[in-house]
Amino acid sequence: MIGCAPDKGRPFEEILAELDSFGVDDPNYKAAKTWSLVYYLNEEYTQFLEKAYAKYFSANGLNPTAFKSLKRLEKEVLRFTARLFHVDDEACGVMTSCGTESCMLAVKTYRDLGRSKGIKKPEMIIPETAHVAWDKGAEYFNVKIRRAPLAADYGVDVAAVEKMINKNTVMILGSAPEYPHGIIDPIEKLGALAKKHNIPLHVDSCVGGYILPFIEMAGNELPLWDFRVEGVTSISADIHKYGFAAKGASCILYRNVDYFKHQVFVNESWPGGVFASPAFLGTRPGGAYAAAWAAIQANGxxxxxxxxxxxxxxxxxxxxxxxxxxxxxxxxxxxxxxxxxxxxxxxxxxxxxxxxxxxxxxxxxxxxxxxxxxxxxxxxxxxxxxxxxxxxxxxxxxxxxxxxxxxxGQAATYGMISHIPLRGMVRKQVLDMFANSYKLNATELDLSDSDAMAPGGGSEGDSGKKSIVDKIISWYVKKQSGK
Ligand SMILES: Cc1ncc(COP(=O)(O)O)c(C=O)c1O
CATH class of the missing domain: 3.90.1150.10 (Aspartate Aminotransferase, domain 1)
Structure with a gap:
């Protein structure tokens, strides 16, 4: 035996039964008890998606000239999305693995577009409520974030955004809607601003992209948030959310190829051959594109x-x-x-x-x-x-x-953590403990003390039982009381 690998392979049925047993304590999404993370319709639909996924399980979208089937599936999903967002076939885009990838790609694109115009210290302006994927993108791609405050209605304060614009601004962001409170930012006003200052405007519709158009088609009036707004240059939308596709499928669409080409990576001198890649992933899962296409066909x-x-x-x-x-x-x-x-x-x-x-x-x-x-x-x-x-x-x-x-319980820990003033220390604690949980000898989240910065409650007896926030609180409380 090596690690979890038995000396001899085990029967399929036995393995599948064991996999089922691993999930018994997971959130009960089938009974609609979860209010995040899962978009689930019913068992029959899920099994249908699994079959669609399985048909392209081994196909690889890495090389778009090899699996023409995948290129077709991807293009059809994107064309449908473009129609939903009111843009014609001048638009250009790719399917990605998740909302975070789509958002981060936009950061990379607009940083590089900025670079092509001579901007060396790129900045982006995003609302307070923008998804944390944007912070991740900014950190990975070395773009400075400016977080714009909210107006009284919780949409971004457009006047504040305008004040933040400077010669280094490479993009502005609005969400449709933002995840925390479900508010659609004033995209029309942001669009006008973006046009006035000739700055790209991305709309993060990762969570809303496959429900807002249908809410509108159902006869409800919504503020404009898509390519009908002139200044909007790109939109991200996750078909694995309200499109009810299998996980691993999102889209990013640009108004035209002039933006998109800054997303593409090319290496012309690699010994493995000339290499071009449109997104982050190398190997791209064919199953996810097939399931997304199948979801569109099944729902209509x-x-x-x-x-x-x-x-x-x-x-x-x-x-x-x-x-x-x-x-x-x-x-x-x-x-x-x-x-x-x-x-x-x-x-x-x-x-x-x-x-x-x-x-x-x-x-x-x-x-x-x-x-x-x-x-x-x-x-x-x-x-x-x-x-x-x-x-x-x-x-x-x-x-x-x-x-x-x-x-x-969590009331104390969440309450305290959201009010602790020393965010840098909270950050360090979370970082240490989260990283520890990925140690191969960690069981679930390993909360044993990682270093001298984690003085709170590190005794052998209770480590491993407390949540991350519990641990931070006990550390914070001890620190406050000088212990
Ligand atoms: C507005 C918004 N952007 C980005 C994301 C990130 O999506 P993912 O979790 O698929 O990476 C989410 C996720 O909920 C979101 O709501």
């Missing part, structure tokens, strides 16, 4: 419109139900399928409510600045909305009756 326009209608209905029911409880406020005025809510009652700690909901089997994300709970709604949530609202009401009563809940 009417299917997507119907999913969008159902999703909006569930979201509205939820938002109303949450507001009716009397101690919560929906943040901003989100018009699509994501939203966040915070507490308006000092006796109701929102993170404690989150803890009680988790105990009831819900998987919910916590937000900070302001402290809030999050919901990414899909059509199948319609079957659990009443239960969710009943549990939420119940959770409020529990939290009111037990104020101590605010000082324990």
């Amino acid at each position: 326009v009417e299917g997507y419109v119907s999913l969008a209608k159902r999703t909006i209905e569930v979201s509205q029911k939820m938002k109303q139900g949450i507001a009716d409880i009397g101690c919560f406020e929906i943040i901003g005025n989100p018009v699509a399928s994501l939203f966040a809510f915070r507490s308006t009652d000092s006796n109701v700690n929102i993170f404690a409510v989150g803890d009680v909901m988790e105990e009831k089997g819900w998987h919910i994300d916590r937000l900070q600045h302001p402290d809030a709970l999050h919901a990414m709604v899909t059509a199948p949530h319609e079957k659990v909305v009443e239960q969710y609202l009943a549990d939420l009401k119940d959770a409020v009563e529990t939290v009111k009756a037990h104020p101590e809940l605010a000082d324990s």
Whole structure:
């Protein structure tokens, strides 16, 4: 035996059964108990996607001239996306592996476009609420981030964006919508600004790209956010989210090839041959493109419109139900399928409510600045909305009756962590502990002390049981008390 590899190979059935057993404690997305991470319709649809994926399981999109099938699938997915976003075949783009890859590629593209114009110290202006993938891109590609504040409606403050523009600005960003609160930034105003200053404008529609067009087709008025806005030069959209494709499929589209060519990597002198690559990945998974194409065929326009209608209905029911409880406020005025809510009652700690909901089997994300709970709604949530609202009401009563809940569990840790002023130290702690969790001898998250910077609670006995935030808190509390 070497590591997990047995000396002799095992029967397929036995292996598959063991794989099933590994997932027993995972979030229960099939029962619609998760409010992030998973876009799941039903078992029959999933099995269909698996079959589509399997047909191109071994095909490789690395060399676009080899698997013509994949090039065709990719192009058809992109053409459909271009039509949804109101741009013609002058547009140009690729399928990528995820939203993060699409966003990071845009950073690389606009940095290099800037370079071609002589900009040596590139900067990009992004809203406070832009997805963290943009920070990752900025860090990887050495582009300085300027985070623009929000206006009262939680969309980016366009006047503040204008003030941040300077000769080093290589791109501006708007989200449609942003992930934390589901707000669509004022793209038309950003477009006008981008045109006025001749700066590219990317719209991050990773989460919204495959639902906003269908919400509109269902007869709802939305602010313009796509290529109909003149200044928009590119859009990212993840078909593995509301397009209900298999994971590993996103798209980035540029208005024309003049932008896109700055994304392409070429090496003409490698001994392995002249090499050109349109995105980050070398080997590109054919299965993901086939499943994305198959998802489009299976849902059809009417299917997507119907999913969008159902999703909006569930979201509205939820938002109303949450507001009716009397101690919560929906943040901003989100018009699509994501939203966040915070507490308006000092006796109701929102993170404690989150803890009680988790105990009831819900998987919910916590937000900070302001402290809030999050919901990414899909059509199948319609079957659990009443239960969710009943549990939420119940959770409020529990939290009111037990104020101590605010000082324990994740409520304490999230509450504290979102208010700790020393962000640099938090960052270092998280970095150390996260990296440790990737040590090959780590079981789940290995929270044993990594170095002298992690003085909190490192005894043999409790390491490994606490969450990252728990550990940071005990470190912070000890630090505060001088121990
Ligand atoms: C607006 C936005 N951009 C980018 C991403 C990153 O997508 P991925 O998780 O597929 O990398 C997300 C993910 O939710 C998102 O909501």
